[in-house]
Amino acid sequence: MLFTACFLLLLSFPPATATDWWDDFSNNFATNLAPLLSLFGEQVTKRFLSESIYFVDYIIFAMAPMGILTAVVSVIRTCGRPSLRAFIGRAQEGKGITEAELCSSTSQDVCELYNNGGTACVFGRLKILKVVFDPEDADFQKEAGIYTIRNYLKTEKSVWVEQSGVSVRSTTDVETNPPKESANVDSDIDLLAPNLSLNIGIKRQPTHVSWIFVGMGFFMQSGVMVFAGIATYYLKWKKDDKPPNSYSCPMMFAGTILLGIGTFYCAFIIGESTDEQVLMERDPPRSKDKRSAIMIWV
Secondary structure, eight states: HHHHHHHHHHHTSSSSHHHHHHHHHHHHHHHHHHHHHHHHHHHHHHHHHHTSSHHHHEEEEEEOOOOHHHHHHHHHHHOOOHHHHHTOOOOOOOOHHHHHHOOOOOOOSSSEEETTTTTEEEEEEOOOOEEEOOOOOOTHHHHHHHEEHOOOOOEEESSSSEEEEEEEEEEEETTOOOOOOSSOOHHHHTTTTTHHHHIIOOOOOHHHOOOOOHHHHHHHHHHHHHHHHOOOOOOOOOBBBBOOOTTTTHHHHHHHHHHHHHHHHHHHHHHHHHEOOEEESOOOOOOOOOOOEEEEOO
């Protein structure tokens, strides 16, 4: 209701008054927006891109592209040719640096460590042992319910199954390990460092919450274009007593749409530059307190 009332009040302004008011508003808005862009600029954009693992995340980034240049530079750093990386001054940059800053994946160059309640991304390959404890194991007296992850997944009693085709960032990076048509769990699942930031560091919201934000962003972006069309063709606002050029509004529409498509593909390319490896429970327990098996990383 408040938005509708403000919009109707705006339509009631005379053309000259509306133009003067809009000039003052746009000038002040551009000045006040500079600190906001500095706050939610490069670092926030990199962080969001590194944690964008679902298709809906890419759409959210396209609806609110705060760091446009950062997104373009990030794509070049992640998947660009040497000539493009040289153009942005990153010709000699190693893959590990790019992966640590822009990806949540781990590989032979980058791993994640638990440090004082947080997750630290460090260079190198850590030595880790993945153990599964299954208290409901039928052979509990013999094996004490303890298995390595490789041996446990080979058995029929495994409560986990590999789910392929899920848009979740992997523990392997495509740049160092080419994507495979089918992941070989037996050969590499116990050799790869886990993604601590994705498994225990990020609390994912329900999918419908993300789609609500997508709807809000689409509504605001569409509202800007609708307002531009009304101000140009219905209210016929003028600038210095002159009507705007005939190409101004169409160019604004085209630029907004192309900007959204471009930022979407930037987030999509970075997010899909890693190979997925996901383990899902076959029969999730009804209660969180009753877990059929526990995976331990040592």
